[in-house]
Amino acid sequence: MAKIIPAKNSSKKDVITQKASALFRKKGFPATSMRDIAEAIGVEAPSLYNHIHSKNEILKDICFRIAGLFTGYLREIELNSDPYLSKIEHLIRFHILMMVDEYESVYISDHEWKHLPEPYLADFKNQRRNYRSRIAAILQKGIDKKEITIINPNVGVLIILSAINGIEGWQKSSKKIDAKLLEENMVKILIGGLKNK
Amino acid sequence: MAKIIPAKNSSKKDVITQKASALFRKKGFPATSMRDIAEAIGVEAPSLYNHIHSKNEILKDICFRIAGLFTGYLREIELNSDPYLSKIEHLIRFHILMMVDEYESVYISDHEWKHLPEPYLADFKNQRRNYRSRIAAILQKGIDKKEITIINPNVGVLIILSAINGIEGWQKSSKKIDAKLLEENMVKILIGGLKNK
């Protein structure tokens, strides 16, 4: 009987996606059932199908929306004329900002993408690979210009993204650590470590 | 008809655990069925129950074995009299070593522990919290002795462990990056960034 009541500027599909995101993050995609999602909204499971096509579609929407946001920001960075180490710093700060603003979605996009069905899985992996190699290219140029210490750029990307993505485990674990402190400390360690001395 | 043939020095339960680990890592714990595990071994699912008690038990064994190894090494570090920054460096190197030697298990212990049933879940989270606060204590002492740059020690732990754990995504993605290169670059960036300059 209960109805899905969307907030302003958001469709009913958005409400489902949002509630599903919280559950996917907490329990993982395969362990979250359509009934779980329906219950969180206050509706019966089959009713969801008036608004979405499948459970997989929810995951797909989440992953690709986030991937698009990251790709978009990376393009901005590539086009501006900051020093290469600054580009990396901005990227780190953007990732942390995303982590704060879009916690559930970013987490899912990073941990649950492997459950995407084909052909989306292949597409997503491709975007992922592309994203990383473009960052590696920035690192390489920074090394060439002696702004950045000599490291293997692919390893550098791995370490930077690992450090950033890993903080997903933070949010709830220690509320005391606020985002700004995290951001400054992260920049201090990573940029400090990357800088050519 | 096929039998579970264990390698030398390993029980049949070990064979199951090992095959299950590979699947848990690839597909995730909830998405891996007992039938999947059985098929990987070449046996029918109910046969597994001659050697294990439940699917959950497999996960429990994996997670707690790894947790024990990390805790054991941390104790060694705490007891020796290296400078605090060296302790951290050794810890980073140990994590990477574990990543190479015990890839599947470490990955699972880090990503699938949330599916542990109680009371193991509470126990595991406790060990996890404990591990992190002991590392934070090392960082704090290093900061006090001015070996380590001034950061919030809890944030420091978060960043270090994030960077290390994130490399789990590496192994297969870029075989070209070898472990030693990764280790040296990781130490260069993280220890370089942590050092008080």
Add this chain to the structure above:
DNA sequence: TACAAAAACTAATAAGTGTTAGTTTTGGCG
């Protein structure tokens, strides 16, 4: 107020889940 569309409902499907019971096969040892 009446009508149409949107969106909820119930009932049901086929497939998959972990696990148990009971039975047959296998392998090692006297």
Add this chain to the structure above:
DNA sequence: CGCCAAAACTAACACTTATTAGTTTTTGTA
């Protein structure tokens, strides 16, 4: 060879899964 235990098997259980079909309720509008 004959026995016994270990370990495989088949059949079945009680649930849960995503999803569809068909029906009823709700909602917005003329």
